[in-house]
Amino acid sequence: MAELNGSPIGLADLQALALTNFGHFTSMRVEDGRVRGLDLHFARLQRDCQAVFGVDLDTDRVREFARRAVPASGTCVVRITVFDPGMDLGHVGDDAHPQVLVTTRPAGSLPLPPLRVQSVVFTRDMPLVKSIGLFGSLRHRRNAQRAGFDDALFTDAQSVISEGGTWNIGFVKDDRVVWPDAECLVGTTMELLRQAHPSTAAQVTLADIAGYDAAFATNVGIGVRAISGVDGLALPATHPVIEQLRKEYNEVPGDLI
Incomplete structure (x- = not known):
């Protein structure tokens, strides 16, 4: 799944992400709805949002978006990407309005070979x-x-x-x-x-x-x-x-x- 601010992401927003490619993210391995080091992930998102965009990030809101994507059982990887769909290559110096993209993918079995x-x-x-x-x-x-x-x-x-x-x-x-x-x-x-x-x-x-x-x-x-x-x-x-x-x-x- 892929949701931007809790709603299915549109083609125009995906295009902005692909073509400008400016932002930050964290990826979490989710096992039965739980994440090791969850606070570390949200602290990273908050810290990086300040470093990249110069604005605060509402991590409670981000957590709610992530919760929507997590299955009640099983294992998956949830990625939270923070980017500004309105930013383009010619105007990256404008005030930023970062948005939250949540995507999921299957998690591989561990441990992996050397x-x-x-x-x-x-x-x-x-x-x-x-x-x-x-x-x-x-x-x-x-x-x-x-x-x-x-x-x-x-x-x-x-x-x-x-x-x-x-x-x-x-x-x-x-x-x-x-x-x-x-x-x-x-x-x-x-x-x-x-x-x-x-x-x-x-x-x-x-x-x-x-x-x-x-x-x-x-x-x-x-x-x-x-x-x-x-x-x-x-x-x-x-x-x-x-x-x-x-x-x-x-x-x-x-x-x-």
Whole structure:
């Protein structure tokens, strides 16, 4: 389904979204009407609306729109996109009147098989914002897949790791998790795992990866997914800490939308 402000979205509004492509979003995995880290999702929407449009977002209203889309039982992914249908390429500096698009799609079964990733020098525009402008990320994902990998891993010019194409990366050392100390979008799954499992933040370069026991990717769509290789370096496809992280994440109680 696709609803704009609680009503079926029209072709003109979809066209504005497709052609201008300016806005932000969050995606939530909904299980039997509940979402892990629901408050984190709404805090992100509020924060990003200020960053992108310079206006407040009524999250109670957004929650009501999302509630309409959620089935009483089963699992799905609900995406909330905030954009201004009246904004066009020539007048993006006008006062914004952002609207709320809610869409749903099926959720895949978890856990997913390990990822093999290819490193690339790239930094997303406004990396702290979950923007809908995904061209750069998808371009590098496509290039990685064409080269035989599953996805792209972003670094700066000094090979300092920041994040994946649409996911965060973590590293395992003994029984602890190390999150890259770099500018990136802190995902809700990452934040929940930071609360659930002992972790630290440190600068991690591509050369440092060989000194870690394992690595994993995480977001709401994939949960906790092992990374079995970075460029030509092989990593374990399974590890006790990764299994523990999955258990801890699954045990996080969900909030009713």
